[in-house]
Amino acid sequence: MIKIQLTDSTKKKIEDIFIKDMQKQSTGLFQVLQRDKVKLLLEERYEFLYNIFYDDTGKVLKENVKEFLLSDRQKMKELMIKSPTVNEKDSKILQNEIFRYDTFSKRNSAYEILEKLQVNVCPYCNRQYTFTLVGDSVRPQFDHYYPKSKYPYLAISLYNLIPCCGICNLAKETLDTLKKPILYPYEEEFGEEIKFVVQEDTLRAMQGFSDEFSIKIKATFTEDNELMKKINTQVEELKLERLYNKHKDYIQDLVKNSYINSQERIDELLKKFPGLYNSKEEMQRVLMMNYVEKEDWGKRPLAKLTADIYNSV
Numbered sequence: 001m002i003k004i005q006l007t008d009s010t011k012k013k014i015e016d017i018f019i020k021d022m023q024k025q026s027t028g029l030f031q032v033l034q035r036d037k038v039k040l041l042l043e044e045r046y047e048f049l050y051n052i053f054y055d056d057t058g059k060v061l062k063e064n065v066k067e068f069l070l071s072d073r074q075k076m077k078e079l080m081i082k083s084p085t086v087n088e089k090d091s092k093i094l095q096n097e098i099f100r101y102d103t104f105s106k107r108n109s110a111y112e113i114l115e116k117l118q119v120n121v122c123p124y125c126n127r128q129y130t131f132t133l134v135g136d137s138v139r140p141q142f143d144h145y146y147p148k149s150k151y152p153y154l155a156i157s158l159y160n161l162i163p164c165c166g167i168c169n170l171a172k173e174t175l176d177t178l179k180k181p182i183l184y185p186y187e188e189e190f191g192e193e194i195k196f197v198v199q200e201d202t203l204r205a206m207q208g209f210s211d212e213f214s215i216k217i218k219a220t221f222t223e224d225n226e227l228m229k230k231i232n233t234q235v236e237e238l239k240l241e242r243l244y245n246k247h248k249d250y251i252q253d254l255v256k257n258s259y260i261n262s263q264e265r266i267d268e269l270l271k272k273f274p275g276l277y278n279s280k281e282e283m284q285r286v287l288m289m290n291y292v293e294k295e296d297w298g299k300r301p302l303a304k305l306t307a308d309i310y311n312s313v
């Protein structure tokens with residue numbers, strides 16, 4: 001729903017932490033691949049992986065390992081399309097013996113990466129805070145955008161790990177996103193074109209006196225079918241409309257607040273309290289108790305909903 005803002009400098013920092021971790025740790029991929037047992041297992045049963053990680057003489061190709069771990073979505077997609085289907089038993093072997101997400105997820109590096117990423121609200125639903133406290137075992141869950149049960153070799157690919165809330169992670173768990181993609185938060189988002197709208201816009205409901213209304217997620221465009229399909233899948237699989245309809249009390253307050261805090265009132269207040277607010281945007285945020293500017297939607301839960309309602313009233 002809300003895109004993860006990843007600057008070049010943050011990207012470099014998280015990749016450095018991640019690759020160092022994978023090199024240094026005994027269960028990190030670089031060290032795991034050095035083991036004869038693992039090499040043999042890959043050579044005999046998972047040739048598509050063996051060919052990526054080893055040269056003709058059986059030496060680990062370190063650059064390839066690094067590239068593999070930092071694959072972007074396109075590269076992950078190409079790999080999955082080329083790779084044979086992995087059955088449940090093999091999936092367990094690959095996850096338990098080679099692509100050790102279980103050990104990585106407990107290490108400090110996972111927390112450090114999350115802290116650098118600053119994804120403080122779930123990018124899938126924009127409803128829950130997802131703060132990280134390094135050293136205190138507080139962090140969001142990592143969703144595997146491409147599920148690790150079906151694509152176990154992507155279990156520790158950095159850009160397959162999406163920080164998110166527990167509700168979204170659980171709802172999405174087994175969804176095969178290669179076949180049924182949802183928005184990939186490192187690249188895609190709802191943006192201005194997908195909006196929350198109040199469906200039954202009777203005056204009383206719109207003014208917040210009645211809860212006989214429902215909230216819908218609607219597109220203001222129709223041309224990009226692929227994108228629309230992903231959005232529909234996301235709304236359906238993550239139960240977004242049903243969950244947002246649980247926020248009716250918030251929406252009612254929001255509608256009333258949006259009426260009261262018209263542009264005229266904001267201009268008036270700015271005149272009345274010169275110097276108290278740095279900008280019109282800041283005053284809007286304080287009055288609405290949320291961010292309404294698009295670039296800030298990832299900073300507070302329900303910011304996207306707030307912006308859409310505020311702008312529609």
Ligand SMILES: [Zn+2]
Pocket residue numbers: 122123124125126127128164165166167168169
């Ligand atoms: Zn969520």
